[in-house]
Amino acid sequence: MSRSAWCAILMIAIAGSAHAQNGREYFTSPDTALDAVHAPQQQAFLVLRDSTSSISAAGAKLMSDMSPSSSLAWMQARARGVGSACARTEAPLANARAVTQQGDWPLQSQQKAQSDLLTQMTSFAGELTDCQQRWKTLAADTSQVSFRENAPYQMKVLQDKVDMFNRTAGIYLRYISVKLPPRGISSS
Numbered sequence: 001m002s003r004s005a006w007c008a009i010l011m012i013a014i015a016g017s018a019h020a021q022n023g024r025e026y027f028t029s030p031d032t033a034l035d036a037v038h039a040p041q042q043q044a045f046l047v048l049r050d051s052t053s054s055i056s057a058a059g060a061k062l063m064s065d066m067s068p069s070s071s072l073a074w075m076q077a078r079a080r081g082v083g084s085a086c087a088r089t090e091a092p093l094a095n096a097r098a099v100t101q102q103g104d105w106p107l108q109s110q111q112k113a114q115s116d117l118l119t120q121m122t123s124f125a126g127e128l129t130d131c132q133q134r135w136k137t138l139a140a141d142t143s144q145v146s147f148r149e150n151a152p153y154q155m156k157v158l159q160d161k162v163d164m165f166n167r168t169a170g171i172y173l174r175y176i177s178v179k180l181p182p183r184g185i186s187s188s
Contacts, residue, residue, distance in 0.1 A: 038176070038177070038178045040099050040102075041099055041100075041103070041173070041176065041178045042178050042179075042180060044092070044095050044096040044098075044099040045096055045099075045169060045173060045178065045180060046180055046181070047092045047095070047096075048089070048092040048093060048095070048096040048169070049166070049169075049180060049183075050092075051085075051088055051089040051092040051093070052089060052162050052165065052166055053183070054085045054088065054089070055082065055085040055086055055089060055131075055158065055162055056159060056162060057085070058078070058081045058082045058084070058085040059082050059085075059155040059158060059159060061078060061081070062075070062078035062079065062081070062082060062151065062155065063151070063152060063155055065078070066078070066148065066151065072142070072144050072147070075144070075147050075148075075151070076138075076139040076140075076141075076147075077139075079135045079136075079138045079139035079147075079151065080135065080136070080139045082131070082135045082155070082158070083131065083132045083133075083134075083135030083136050083139065086128045086131035086132050086135070086158075087128070087132050089128055090125070090128050090129075093121060093124060093125055093128065094125075096121070096169075097118065097121045097125075100114060100117055100118060100121065100172070101118065103176065105175075105176060107175075109175055110175045110176055113171055113172040113174075113175040113176070114172060114175075114176075116168055116171070116172070117168050117169060117171075117172040120164070120165055120168040120169075121165075123165075124161065124165045127158075127161050131158055134154060135154070138150060138151060138154065
């Protein structure tokens with residue numbers, strides 16, 4: 001074999017083993033006291049991030065596939081999906097809130113981020129309740145024209161609130177030095 005072929009094989013082997021390990025560092029057992037302290041926050045916020053992502057995904061599915069040819073039954077089912085995603089987010093939010101309340105952070109910046117997040121969590125919990133009712137009402141709408149006029153606005157308002165909540169949560173996690181794995185990396 002030529003020298004360039006050996007080099008190519010060696011490069012592929014090195015790149016393959018490095019690529020295979022990419023992401024694993026996020027799912028190792030806590031091996032320090034600091035990691036052990038942050039493990040509950042990381043797990044709670046990982047589940048919460050997935051839940052808020054499901055709201056965005058349900059809304060995106062509704063909005064991307066809604067067309068003049070979409071049936072009313074189809075649109076109503078998608079609206080119920082958005083409401084269901086909001087309902088499924090309530091428990092992860094409550095869990096993340098409990099974990100956040102338990103945090104006892106020494107720095108003033110950490111305490112402020114914690115306070116801001118707890119305030120935002122209270123507001124977002126109310127939004128999730130409103131979301132369920134709002135999308136249940138939209139799903140019961142029998143006018144396709146009315147649905148097509150209201151759904152995009154309601155979804156934009158909801159998405160803005162989800163984004164604002166996620167930003168506040170991200171700031172808190174940065175201040176307490178908790179990193180979530182990138183989206184799409186499975187922990188199993």
